[in-house]
Amino acid sequence: MPRIVMKFGGTSMAGIERIRNVASRVRREAEAEAGNEVLVVVSAMAGETDRLVQLCREAAALSDPKEYDVVVASGEQVTSGLLAMTLQNMGVKARSFMGWQLVRASGVHGNARVEAIESATLDEALKGGTVAVIPGFQGVSEDGRVATLGRGGSDTSAVAIAAGVKADRCDIYTDVDGVYTTDPRIVPNARKLNQVTFDEMLELAGVGAKVLQVRSVGLAMRENMPLRVLSAFEDKPGTDIVAELSGAEMERNLIAGIAADRNEARITLTGIADTPGTVAATISPIAEAGIQVDMIVHAATPNTGSSDLTFTVPRASLAQAISVIEQRKDAIGYSDLVQDPSVAKVSIVGVGIRSNPALAAKMFETLAERRINLLAVSTSEIKVSALIAEDELELAVRVLHTAFGLDDQSAAA
């Protein structure tokens, strides 16, 4: 019998009316014709965890993470009990399991991770047709105490629980109804994807489409746990996130979507020496300062003995990165440092890129037709990114969305 984990966030659990809505969705899965074994992972009511965190801060500026965990874990305990009784009240067999009853966690308190699920009791309940309701975001540590799994990591904890119980699928109910070909605020006729692969999702998430936490997608990929993102409030099909596209989806566009990221700033060092180690001498100190370096473009100009090095950092870290470099000017050896905080990155993402180099060429041609200048380019297995002027970003996303056949024709009609 298919085993499904359903995960509901704080907005979906905020108040008894919304918990009843959640219960209706759970009942539908539990009573589906095929029959499903259903586990539900719930967050605390929206705002409740913040309230508890605030109480801890008032009690002690620096609190013991073990006591902090005891306090903040209570929010999900409440919603799991409330959902279980609401389900029972609707005639659905259900019971709550506390994190300490079955979720073994390891690592540091306040930021632990799921190690294993004590599944004997759970299996018995599920096989008997009982829906298991589990508070998200918590488990029991090696020393037998309440441990929380890290703030905001509830998607990840749901995926870890799904992997632990060998679920067939993990459904993440959220306030958007799926993964779109691009940000609908930029392209109103962006299309919802039926399927997207894990690595496409990682690229789309990493560069701006913030539907799921990147960590949860990475974990799902490692565990090969199919995800489904869907609306907690509307009855619409969502988006499946899978290892490989299947069925009709294999005929899907080669490009899954267009990602846009404004959080970029560019640094170019001119006249650096073409000697081994110069690039490393520049990039390493920045990375050691905890600044994430994204695109790196470096090509020596033949026969000159010197060249330029261009790279991007998050915009908020630009000043710090420049300071790190200027302190090492002699060691690196460059003529000028040119900065540009007004750049943005546009990317095409899709498993088709792997087998079709013409897609990158098509991207560059499409941007050139609109006279959009490429400041830098980087490519990966399933992504091609171009750094452009920030004020050209929305135009770039729109023309690429159309060029790669992603516009929703039904919406346009």
Add this chain to the structure above:
Amino acid sequence: MPRIVMKFGGTSMAGIERIRNVASRVRREAEAEAGNEVLVVVSAMAGETDRLVQLCREAAALSDPKEYDVVVASGEQVTSGLLAMTLQNMGVKARSFMGWQLVRASGVHGNARVEAIESATLDEALKGGTVAVIPGFQGVSEDGRVATLGRGGSDTSAVAIAAGVKADRCDIYTDVDGVYTTDPRIVPNARKLNQVTFDEMLELAGVGAKVLQVRSVGLAMRENMPLRVLSAFEDKPGTDIVAELSGAEMERNLIAGIAADRNEARITLTGIADTPGTVAATISPIAEAGIQVDMIVHAATPNTGSSDLTFTVPRASLAQAISVIEQRKDAIGYSDLVQDPSVAKVSIVGVGIRSNPALAAKMFETLAERRINLLAVSTSEIKVSALIAEDELELAVRVLHTAFGLDDQSAAA
């Protein structure tokens, strides 16, 4: 080393400022010169349990007690974590233990009782000088789930935990500062008692001095666990509740206090047959209807073959009791039923009564001097009660309080 349980109620735990006040009191005990092993039993913040109960009611009119327990137990989980971190912040070694980690409970969910304390971990912490903070009102059931110990029973749960860990004393911090010789609203110069025996306290509690739950006193008596009642907000000595008076207290007044109870209604059946079983035939059906019968006065008038039977019931149950009797009029056989809802009971309570029959006589004389009519009288080992007209109750309490030397002379001066 003395082992002390300190119990704080919801009013004492309502907000971080008050939790800090509690922490100061705990620190004082933990750092006392003699050295103490300290366990603290805490309630949820005032109002929190009501909020959680209300959420359960909204979720399901009749909720599964096991899920109800999961939800309502969270309030004490929060305060125990907050108190532990507040203590740590003050430099006191402390940690919280959840009910599921050490309090084994049995009986029905929602109204379970403490069966045993898993004391190995706890002992280790206490011996290492760590203050143990335990959420009141909860434990783990035989089936391994969260079980609450019955609403409002937090005094009782503290006493049960104290007995389970073989504490030397259980201190109940509350919003009154001790046990008084009578209700200070009736007698402004009522005196706080330094010591009172368990059985005196039971009589005082049972008839109106509602400082501690009767159940908690009964349990402390059975377990021979000395209690202390004291203020959570003021630094004043409280009242010790002990098996036997000790030291200077043995010279205390023979009477510990005067109890007043307005919750009485009188029923008199006239002309009942002087045959075996008549009293039982009257009282048993009332008790079977769940109505508590308090004073029973029956004395046959010699050589008449008939007599009167007088007894009292709680005022709210008067109509129901009358209905029960009238349905059985033929079986009982009485002439008239006379009811009086405007009666009250005044009692003198003290271990001295046992050995000094003159105390009862002194009580009756004192009331007679003020022309207070005795409607009925009952006596027990350490209590003499008189049923009187309700409008004479306050006068009766005042004159008895003075006659038995209970007035606080320092306050009067």
